[in-house]
Amino acid sequence: MEYRDWTKKDGIGRDISTSLLGYGCMRFPTLPDGCIDEVRAEKLLNTAREAGVNYFDTAFPYHGGESEPFVGRVIAKWERSSFYLATKMPLWTCKSLADAQRIFEEQLQRLGVEYIDFYLLHSLHKARYEQAKELGIVDWLWKEKKAGRIRNFGFSCHDNAAGLEHILRDQPWDFCQLQYNYLDTDDRAEEIAGDRGYALTEELNVPLIIMEPIKGGTLANLPADAAAPLTALDPDASAASWALRWVGSHRNVHVILSGMSAEDQLTDNLATF
Numbered sequence: 001m002e003y004r005d006w007t008k009k010d011g012i013g014r015d016i017s018t019s020l021l022g023y024g025c026m027r028f029p030t031l032p033d034g035c036i037d038e039v040r041a042e043k044l045l046n047t048a049r050e051a052g053v054n055y056f057d058t059a060f061p062y063h064g065g066e067s068e069p070f071v072g073r074v075i076a077k078w079e080r081s082s083f084y085l086a087t088k089m090p091l092w093t094c095k096s097l098a099d100a101q102r103i104f105e106e107q108l109q110r111l112g113v114e115y116i117d118f119y120l121l122h123s124l125h126k127a128r129y130e131q132a133k134e135l136g137i138v139d140w141l142w143k144e145k146k147a148g149r150i151r152n153f154g155f156s157c158h159d160n161a162a163g164l165e166h167i168l169r170d171q172p173w174d175f176c177q178l179q180y181n182y183l184d185t186d187d188r189a190e191e192i193a194g195d196r197g198y199a200l201t202e203e204l205n206v207p208l209i210i211m212e213p214i215k216g217g218t219l220a221n222l223p224a225d226a227a228a229p230l231t232a233l234d235p236d237a238s239a240a241s242w243a244l245r246w247v248g249s250h251r252n253v254h255v256i257l258s259g260m261s262a263e264d265q266l267t268d269n270l271a272t273f
Contacts, residue, residue: 001052088122
């Protein structure tokens with residue numbers, strides 16, 4: 001497994017070393033009734049961990065609210081210092097600071113932990129961020145970091161490059177999470193920061209975590225004409241591996257999240273990294 005070491009803006013190390021492949025807990029295998037197939041999903045998580053994956057990303061609403069409790073039951077069997085746990089504050093449900101405080105306490109309980117390694121404001125755009133500031137949620141979460149219940153504080157962004165820049169420059173963020181892949185490079189799209197957004201994270205030295213590196217599976221199932229030049233270069237490499245390697249070639253990328261819902265996906269991604 002390849003790992004990326006983190007440094008602070010002043011160049012002093014933070015003793016953080018994340019696996020370049022991170023496990024996204026939004027797309028676990030499910031049973032016919034839609035519930036998480038917990039037997040298969042736990043085997044997937046354990047296989048990933050045994051192969052060196054140490055970053056696991058969930059969120060309050062994933063799998064209808066069942067991802068956090070399930071992940072909590074699995075990680076309860078692991079040594080706490082052996083992995084990094086990420087989850088997110090669903091700001092769209094917060095009408096007050098009290099709402100956010102209640103949700104945060106519930107997340108700690110659902111996950112069965114005393115602290116979150118990487119805590120994110122979920123799915124930010126400029127207007128949602130400004131509302132969270134006005135409600136006092138952002139300042140309060142910095143206090144939770146100071147208290148040790150959050151180790152690293154950041155956000156996931158669904159805005160264009162201008163919106164991302166406004167948010168990035170407004171706080172001393174520990175990290176941010178962006179959608180980035182070799183198709184989503186143009187920042188003119190409504191919710192995509194693209195190459196310009198990536199460059200901003202480098203300029204401001206904010207470590208980057210990548211979501212949707214395979215664009216929801218699109219880049220794992222290429223049309224024949226698009227796949228042909230890649231197959232010619234390496235007939236044994238999967239289409240997904242090219243997408244992951246493209247993202248991983250960027251020096252400010254510290255974790256690449258993949259929502260692996262099947263054994264073959266996990267096997268292929270582990271081989272890539």
